[in-house]
Amino acid sequence: MKIKTAAWISVLMALTTILTVSQVAAQQGSGASYPDRPIKLVVPYPPGGSTDPAARLLAADIGTRLGQPVVVDNRPGAAGAIGTEAVVRAAPDGYTLLLHTSVISTDPTLKKNASYDIKRDLVPVSLAVTGPYLMVVNPTLPVRNVGELIAYARAHPGKVNFGSAGQGSSGHLIGELFKKAAGIDMVHVPYKGGGPSIAGLVGNEVQLVFDTFGGSRSLVEAGKLRAIAVTSPERSGLMPEIPTVMESGLKDFSAVYWLGIFAPAKTPQAVVDKLYRVLKGSLDSPAVRSRMMDQGNVPQGLSPSEFARVLDGDIQRYRSIIESARITID
Incomplete structure (x- = not known):
């Protein structure tokens, strides 16, 4: 009898473990438990640059909305490659994000020897703002x-x-x-x-x-x-x-920059979607919109799929400019 009781206890413990793991996996897959710790927002430029004010404004607001701090982490160097690579190598769990400018669209053409591929190794979350030069x-x-x-x-x-x-x-x-x-x-x-x-x-x-x-x-x-x-x-x-x-006088000339949020590839879609909804809510809020406009930025909040289309178009556009002007970097 004691042996049977012990066996049943073992079975119940195993079932409890399986159910607990399944519940955690389900929560992670749905994004329900995300985030439960601080998030890092990598900016591949030095502190105090033109990208910093927008990054810090967004980090503060979305951190409040998510209930966890969003910390800006400046990782300058190698024309943005150092910060980008840090995010590419991070765990795809939504806790390390990249805020980059439209310059990232030049990486496939200018950085052919880079250790990463922005189309393969990053997933667009949202094109946050645009602005004129x-x-x-x-x-x-x-x-x-x-x-x-x-x-x-x-x-x-x-x-x-x-x-x-x-x-x-x-x-x-x-x-x-x-x-x-x-x-x-x-x-x-x-x-x-x-x-x-x-x-x-x-x-x-x-x-x-x-x-x-x-x-x-x-x-x-x-x-x-x-x-x-x-x-x-x-x-x-x-x-x-x-x-x-x-x-x-130049009727066909138009150029704007953008700032966009990326996550490592294979980040759960539920996490990407949650991040997008929070970013969109932040950019739609009157307080954030007003401060962004004061910086010269126009809030957009494009969805991941819309952002992906913009990225693809800019890759092609900048490739044409780079090749015609024979631009190279060391």
């Missing part, structure tokens, strides 16, 4: 609009230098796109970051930079730089007096 020039350059800039560059081929945050950066690619659309010759000068490129513009080392509003708006308002256009299809509410490139 501001065309800013040194005030000593005798131009006040895009038409005058094009005319000046044609009259002085190779004499207009445009700066960027580095070889293959968004500012570099947009500059090459503008050169091609306008049919002009400008010289690219790469700097080690957006801040140094703007310092070079203020010092007249370069005459033109395509920058974010966050990086240049205050300098324009202080009279240290001159804004001649925005690259988006429509004018920006932050500086509505500045015309678009399209209305300034």
Whole structure:
């Protein structure tokens, strides 16, 4: 009798273990228990850069909504590759996320020897915001609009230098796109970051930079730089007096940046969906929308599938620019 009782106890314990494991697995698969600890949001750029304010605003708000802290982890280096690789190698459990810019669209073309493949190793969660680039020039350059800039560059081929945050950066690619659309010759000068490129513009080392509003708006308002256009299809509410490139003469020219959230591949779909819903709720809230707009960012909150389509389109678009301009990075 004792043997039978002991056997039944063993069977019951085994069944209890199986049921408990099944319940945990079901919860994890449904995302019901997620998150139960802090989340890391990796930003592959230095602290204080133009991406940081949006990253920290989102991290604080979605952390409150999820009930767990979302900690911004800056991992700069190798043109964004160090931070991206850290996320690719992380466990696919939703606790390590990547906030990257549209520059990641250049990785398949510029970083052919990278240890990761963004299409294979990352899954889109949401395209959070978009924003225009501001065309800013040194005030000593005798131009006040895009038409005058094009005319000046044609009259002085190779004499207009445009700066960027580095070889293959968004500012570099947009500059090459503008050169091609306008049919002009400008010289690219790469700097080690957006801040140094703007310092070079203020010092007249370069005459033109395509920058974010966050990086240049205050300098324009202080009279240290001159804004001649925005690259988006429509004018920006932050500086509505500045015309678009399209209305300034280049009718087919349009370029915007975006900031998007990615997770490691194989992250459970339920977790991805939960993250998207929370991000969408954050971006739809009046408080976050207002602060994003103040930064020059336009909240979007695209779904994972919508974001994937944008990513695919930008990979193709930037590949064309990179190949035609023969851009390479070390």
